Amino acid sequence: MDELFLMNNLWVMVCAVLVMLMQGGFILLEAGSTRMKNAGHIAGKTIFTIGIASLVFWAVGYGFIYGEGNLFIGLSDFFFGDFTTMFDGLAGSIDFFFQLAFAAIALTIAFGGFAERAKLSAYIVFAVLFSAFVYPIVAHWIWGDGWLAELGKQDFAGSTVVHLTGAMAALAATILLKPRLGKFNKDGSVNDLAGHNQVYTALGVLILWVGWFGFNAGSTLGVDGAFFGYVALNTQLAAAAGAVAALFIAWAILGKSDVPTMLNGALAGLVAITASCAFVAPWAAVIIGLIGGLIVFFSMKFFDKAKIDDPIFALSVHGVAGVWGTISTGFFATPELAALNGGSAGLFYGGGLSQLGVQALSVVVCGAFAFIASYVLLLVTKAIVGGLRVSEEEEILGLDLSEHGSYGYPESMPEKEEKAGA
Secondary structure, three states: OOHHHHHHHHHHHHHHHHHHHHHHHHHHHHHHOOOHHHHHHHHHHHHHHHHHHHHHHHHHHHHHHHEEEOOOOOOOOOOOOOOEEEEOEHHHHHHHHHHHHHHHHHHHHHHHHOOOOEOOHHHHHHHHHHHHHHHHHHHHHHHOOHHHHEEEEEEEEOOOHHHHEEEHHHOOOHHHHHOOOOOOOOOOOOOOOOOOOOHHHHHHHHHHHHHHHHHHHHOOOHHHHHHHHHHHHHHHHHHHHHHHHHHHHHHHHHOOHHHHHHHHHHHHHHHHHHOOOOOOOOHHHHHHHHHHHHHHHHHHHHHHHHOOOOOOOHHHHHHHHHHHHHHHHHOOHHHHHHHHOOOOOOHHHHOOOOHHHHHHHHHHHHHHHHHHHHHHHHHHHHHOOOOOEEEEHHHHHHHHHHHHHHOOOHHHOOOOOOOOOO
């Protein structure tokens, strides 16, 4: 084996670990953004759903994406065990693990729409169904030998494949589960069910930010030419612009520099640049991130007005910003970078409407498929587990106790009554 092959595999393996560690960021982000009585449940379900996603991806997910098949689905490489054949210039095992980490992230995003009111059994069943029949189909269309790949769809690291797909599943869940108790008043006004720990949320965002270098820069799949450094630069600039833009738009409109909005702005910048990080110039990365930070603020307000309860803001951060990131590639892709990465130039660089049209088509088709498929599979889940949502009493009590029989913060909760005579 030559040195470049070994270095490429080492690089992608390190990046796969970074993407897996993003789950730690999601644990802190989601737990911190919700109430204390649900913190242990939210942290714990993230771990076991990674386990489910891993087993399903090994059994069928990888095969549905990358197996030999047709323009709509792969039909080979199930129960993946070919760890010697080369895939994308990598050892099969390395490529498999890297792709698995992305699939697990998409599932975690989808579960943002379940927070604080879904049954544990609903998580389990839907984790299997989503990991088998939703994410792999979209991924095959764009990253496998699918029909959108044939059209020249550009999504370098997953604004559509990972983020929009997960967000559309979250939207289906929020609609079927209905809002949390106390979120909306009878007159339509909104109550802020504030998360219990902004420090956790901020630390979660930082971990995700660092992990994103594995997400985006790792998608170069190698070290040749050190192009991963350029991708990392664009990623950093977009995240920075998103955080700053969200802070200032919230400050200007609300009169206060809202911390959760700023944190979501950073994530929106990261989501937005994920599709285009290898196709655009640094100045464009700043614009893409800045617009991502602005639209996430207005999107959060829109969903509140629409009475859609999105506790983790998955619809705004991953859905709306994912749409913008996908579309932005059709505007800002440069001819040189598009040629380097097998794509076409965007509208602002003389590419006309062709690439922009492909990007827009992918948003509509993939978003619609992910939403409809997830909605149907959630109805199946509902029938299997006898309802998606916990009872009103269990929701008031908190999912830590009602679903697991213990508190995530036992010393902060009411003490159990002492036994008589103790």
